[in-house]
Amino acid sequence: MLRIRGLTKRYRTGDLALKGIDLDVPDGQVMALIGPSGAGKSTVIRCINRLVEPTAGTIELNGTEIVALNSGNLRRMRRRMGMIFQEYALVERLSVMENVLSGRLGYVGFWQSFMRKFPQSDIDEAFRLLQRVGLDHMADKRADELSGGQRQRVGICRALIQNPELLLVDEPTASLDPKTSRQIMRLIRELCAERKLSAIINIHDVMLAQMFAERIVGLKLGEIVYDGPPDKLTPAVLTQIYGEEDWASTIRKADDDDAEEAVAVPEIAPAAPSIERDRLAGLT
């Protein structure tokens, strides 16, 4: 359970990015954070793992207060939160395996990580995760040899190998084509369900948010203006979040839902047949 109270961020430039946000994310909930550029979506996520220092407010993850932690405790706290990035943020010149294992850096000593001597259990888990996302044959490829969708899956593995309690996902699909976007969102959604993980997903694409999140929070100029289920996202609400626009074609209708899934499922199957198999095997 993530509890945010009165979260405020004022940047050094004087811009007030967040104006006292209150937000609770229960365990296992996949929540989408939508809103126009500059609304503060990224700031919210980065305040939670303190890549950005909050100006005021409290953030509590399963009973631990985050904002007041000293640097050693903050590092231990960050192990409990996996982050997935917009441009994947893989270390391009390291191999896929090294990128995945870098998710364990908080658990191993400096020399151990420097010599790449990770515990066998970490290596097993890395292979298991790579297999789960269909990339176990790519373990020794360099990250910059991969396509966008593949890179994002490696990014997902890096976050999951931390064995986190919460996923922070920052625009996971912004650099991906529509089909890959759906596959990635579906994967995140499935993995969250498998591991009873809660997730906060920043996302620009309202339709994707509606398809894959069970709760939507709309942010505008640093304030929450909508908090509710995806199907309550009416044109009026979108106008409130983003401003005046013709929203009719953006909002997903209930029967599109099934059509979408029916098309999407056979699409993914031939591309990555191992995913289906692994799912049946009940991995991860």
Add this chain to the structure above:
Amino acid sequence: MMSDALAAPKRSWQRRDRKAQLSVWFGWLIGTAIFVYCFQKISETTIWAFVWDAPAQAADLGARMVPPAWSYIHQLWRPIWDTLNIATMGTLISIVLAVPIAYCAARNTTPSVTFLRPIALFIIVASRSINSLIWALMLVTIVGPGVFAGIIAIGLRSIGFVAKLLYEAIEEIDESQVEAVRSTGASAAQTTTYGIVPQVMPAFAGISVFRWDINIRESTVLGLVGAGGIGLELNAAITQLYWTQVSLMLLVIIATVILSEWVSAKVRHAII
């Protein structure tokens, strides 16, 4: 709509307006005047007879240089080996010292912007502003003549070069990769080795090999001031007017430099 567009007056466009154009012309005028004045000053202090004689002198010197004294080559292996050692050892020393300096000088990795960074930048400037020949001149008086003075001279001169290019490479890295490593709970040292080192590794290798390549050329002249290597022999041959030996040494130096360029090009290609 269409007729409106057609009826619109023709709008002229020029790269510069009148004022800017005039100032450009004025700039050229001043530049030319300065050139003519300086040419005249230099001309007054030049003995032109010598200059007109230069082609004949050059031809004469050239004639004395051929054929190169090939048999002399057996005495050159040792100095050329010394020269290579000076360049290589000097480069290694400079790399070892330049890495921490670059780390302190880069804005995004320095432990202290107000205190350590200016010191690191000063070391870089100091090292770069003094030519290796001058370093060698001073070191010969401090540690005595020989290869050791040459190594230290090359090392001191190269610190600035390597550190400057390296800290610029560090400042140009993609911060998001570093952020991603940090967000896993990695310590500062781990964030450096996983987030920063892989990103600057190609630049680092390229800079090191490039500097080694430069140092081979620089170390050939260090002998002129007594700091070991082939320059020592070259100096001796020139003062004794053994021009055929000089020409052989020039050929050997050219061959060495070509070899080093080839090696460094190969290495850089392999890394990137």
